[in-house]
Amino acid sequence: TQLLEQSPQFLSIQEGENLTVYCNSSSVFSSLQWYRQEPGEGPVLLVTVVTGGEVKKLKRLTFQFGDARKDSSLHITAAQPGDTGLYLCASREAIGSNYKLTFGKGTLLTVNP
Amino acid sequence: GAGVSQSPRYKVAKRGQDVALRCDPISGHVSLFWYQQALGQGPEFLTYFQNEAQLDKSGLPSDRFFAERPEGSVSTLKIQRTQQEDSAVYLCASSLDGAGNQPQHFGDGTRLSIL
Numbered sequence: 078t079q080l081l082e083q084s085p086q087f088l089s090i091q092e093g094e095n096l097t098v099y100c101n102s103s104s105v106f107s108s109l110q111w112y113r114q115e116p117g118e119g120p121v122l123l124v125t126v127v128t129g130g131e132v133k134k135l136k137r138l139t140f141q142f143g144d145a146r147k148d149s150s151l152h153i154t155a156a157q158p159g160d161t162g163l164y165l166c167a168s169r170e171a172i173g174s175n176y177k178l179t180f181g182k183g184t185l186l187t188v189n190p
Numbered sequence: 191g192a193g194v195s196q197s198p199r200y201k202v203a204k205r206g207q208d209v210a211l212r213c214d215p216i217s218g219h220v221s222l223f224w225y226q227q228a229l230g231q232g233p234e235f236l237t238y239f240q241n242e243a244q245l246d247k248s249g250l251p252s253d254r255f256f257a258e259r260p261e262g263s264v265s266t267l268k269i270q271r272t273q274q275e276d277s278a279v280y281l282c283a284s285s286l287d288g289a290g291n292q293p294q295h296f297g298d299g300t301r302l303s304i305l
Contacts (some may be wrong), residue, residue, distance in 0.1 A: 081232075119194070119281050119296030120233065165232050169290065172238055172246045175221055176290040180232030 079104055079168050081181035089187040093155055098184040100166035101148045107169065109149050110178070111140055114163040120180075123151075156188045192216065194297035196282050202303045203272050211267045211300045215284030222265050223294060224257055225281040233281050239265060240288040272304045 082101045108127045112120035124133050126142035133140045139152040163183045169176035195214040203209050215222050225233035235249040241262040259265040279301050283294040
């Protein structure tokens, strides 16, 4: 099972600031997903990255997949209180014809108004 | 609703009691997954169903954990003789196909507390 390390574990910032969180592994990802989980809710898929060097944007969120497909980052521009939540990265591991998700421990982001 | 529904949302039990957690997946979804999320951790895979068949149960922590999906829709996760270390949020997810081509949609989980 692939081990995913996320950093930082906790991040508390003021509204309007920029931030970057990271997801790393010692082995190559076939693909990587980012999720956001709000308190009392299940994780919600934000993006899937597949190709090394890939950059995807989702409004103020920018996702980057490392060239060697061993690391990924999530950058948020001008953070808002609504961005508060647990950001999880996950890799997919084959189980038969399907995939199970292996998650990192997450980065808990708090954006203060 | 159109999403994955889990019940109860909260469950408190005394150590040694048996509990049953229910998951109603999105209608028509073939695949169903159970994950366990301990406090301060990411979700960890427990088991996977394709229709009524349990194809992978490698993540179940002990033989006290049992899951079923007898008619290929609703699933129940049962924990016998609960222990304090079983306290966690139990998440259910479903996806449309059985080939990993569609994303997993998560429910809001059942928070289990063992006293």
